[in-house]
Amino acid sequence: MQTFRSDLIEGLSASPKSLSPKWFYDAEGSRLFEQITRLEEYYPTRQETALLRQTIPFWLDLIGPEAVLVELGSGASEKTRILLDAIAGLAAYVPLDISETALQAAASALRADYPHLDIRPVPGDFETLPDLPDDLPSGRRIGFFPGSTIGNLDRDAAIKLLAASRRMLGRNSLFILGVDLIKDRETLEAAYDDAQGVTSAFNMNLLHRANRELGTDFDTNSFRHRAIWNEAEARIEMHLESLRDQTIKLDGHRFRFRAGETLHTENSRKFDRERVVALAEAGGWSLVEMRVSTSPYVALALLRPKE
Numbered sequence: 346m347q348t349f350r351s352d353l354i355e356g357l358s359a360s361p362k363s364l365s366p367k368w369f370y371d372a373e374g375s376r377l378f379e380q381i382t383r384l385e386e387y388y389p390t391r392q393e394t395a396l397l398r399q400t401i402p403f404w405l406d407l408i409g410p411e412a413v414l415v416e417l418g419s420g421a422s423e424k425t426r427i428l429l430d431a432i433a434g435l436a437a438y439v440p441l442d443i444s445e446t447a448l449q450a451a452a453s454a455l456r457a458d459y460p461h462l463d464i465r466p467v468p469g470d471f472e473t474l475p476d477l478p479d480d481l482p483s484g485r486r487i488g489f490f491p492g493s494t495i496g497n498l499d500r501d502a503a504i505k506l507l508a509a510s511r512r513m514l515g516r517n518s519l520f521i522l523g524v525d526l527i528k529d530r531e532t533l534e535a536a537y538d539d540a541q542g543v544t545s546a547f548n549m550n551l552l553h554r555a556n557r558e559l560g561t562d563f564d565t566n567s568f569r570h571r572a573i574w575n576e577a578e579a580r581i582e583m584h585l586e587s588l589r590d591q592t593i594k595l596d597g598h599r600f601r602f603r604a605g606e607t608l609h610t611e612n613s614r615k616f617d618r619e620r621v622v623a624l625a626e627a628g629g630w631s632l633v634e635m636r637v638s639t640s641p642y643v644a645l646a647l648l649r650p651k652e
């Protein structure tokens with residue numbers, strides 16, 4: 346099984362050095378992410394929330410009564426409230442997240458505000474989707490994957506996740522996918538490198554987390570946060586750049602960083618309509634409708650299983 350330790354050893358041994366963004370989300374990482382969502386520069390949450398409010402009423406007929414909402418990477422389940430308020434007669438809500446603290450906190454807050462809703466948190470990794478609970482109500486499954494979290498996966502992993510979701514949710518399901526759209530470098534880089542330094546703290550938390558949990562000896566003052574728009578790959582890259590030559594110890598291993606060398610910690614791929622359709626089709630879904638927000642642009646795609 347992949348653990349933070351085994352992934353970090355593998356990632357620091359690779360060239361170039363890299364690590365999966367899923368390890369950002371310990372309790373502190375989830376807290377910092379929530380702070381990011383409230384930043385002026387971080388338009389995706391604001392735009393997607395407004396777009397969800399506008400769009401969901403148009404999709405209610407397709408969703409129908411007694412649906413079961415299954416959310417991947419649910420975090421604080423804040424946007425979910427828009428769906429919970431709009432979908433009458435929802436039979437159950439299944440949030441799935443790798444961060445148990447975020448998942449349990451979100452479930453308790455929702456239970457207080459929606460006392461009649463059947464809420465079934467599932468801790469887990471969406472890259473190896475667990476089964477849904479056996480005793481879920483039998484209504485139509487509605488997958489919900491907002492926040493452009495799909496953009497953190499490379500193309501193969503995103504296709505694998507969509508195909509696994511298609512199997513997990515069944516023939517009669519729908520899938521609501523939130524994606525961030527390709528736009529100018531300035532807007533994109535500011536969203537991932539805010540003036541207050543919250544995104545920097547979020548990125549750096551990986552090193553603090555490794556020191557806390559794995560006993561590494563990262564000197565966090567000798568790394569800096571970088572966010573770079575890679576236009577050719579249509580993705581924002583986040584890196585931690587070493588400011589000097591240094592060696593990191595982890596168990597019996599020693600990993601050398603040269604000054605200027607980076608640990609690549611996240612890709613956030615950006616999309617256009619063509620890319621969304623191609624990805625959905627490759628994962629076994631077809632596009633029913635895609636709705637786009639006002640500028641800065643994000644989109645919500647409604648998918649149904651391919652015939």
Ligand SMILES: C[S@@+](CC[C@H](N)C(=O)[O-])C[C@H]1O[C@@H](n2cnc3c(N)ncnc32)[C@H](O)[C@@H]1O
Nearest residue numbers: 367370418419420442443444469470471491492
């Ligand atoms: C970009 S945040 C989005 C949070 C929320 N859905 C939103 O739209 O604001 C990504 C979320 O996915 C979770 N996550 C990241 N990688 C994951 C994985 N491999 N499996 C399950 N959850 C994951 C994180 O804990 C976090 O809550």
